[in-house]
Amino acid sequence: MYKKDGNGFFLAEILLSLAAWLMVGGLMFPLIMDLSKKNLQLEEEQTAYYLLYEALIKEKVEGTPHLDEMMKRNGREYLLIWTDEEGKVCVKFENPYRQETSVCDRVQ
Known part of the structure; x- marks a missing residue:
């Protein structure tokens, strides 16, 4: 050996x-x-938060109406949902593992 x-x-x-x-x-x-x-997952959530706050700022500055819309970033679809009765806006998306996730914030 x-x-x-x-x-x-x-x-x-x-x-x-x-x-x-x-x-x-x-x-x-x-x-x-x-x-x-x-x-x-963190990258997906970061993009969702970016879109959420972008929509909130746009609503504050321009006074745009609260319309639900579908946005596409980095090959993923994000659904922006305005909830008037609760004063809340959410971004829903499907993560890479086919689980629906959402991030929300209140309109002030």
Whole structure:
């Protein structure tokens, strides 16, 4: 199991090293996948909040009527919904995992 000059590794040491790397990889891969998923969700929510506050500012400055509208950003569709009786406006969207999500704020 040695090299000819006697300074090589045992087969057991190589297998132990490989097993350690596989364990580290097995622990890190799910963590990286979870972080990637959360990052994608945060990007979607950030875009929704941007659209929400953009609509609120537009309503304040221009006095535009409260009409529901469908907007498209980054290949995703966002639905802006005005609720007059509650004084609330929401942006609904479908996240990449097919779950409907919404962000809301009150009109002041």
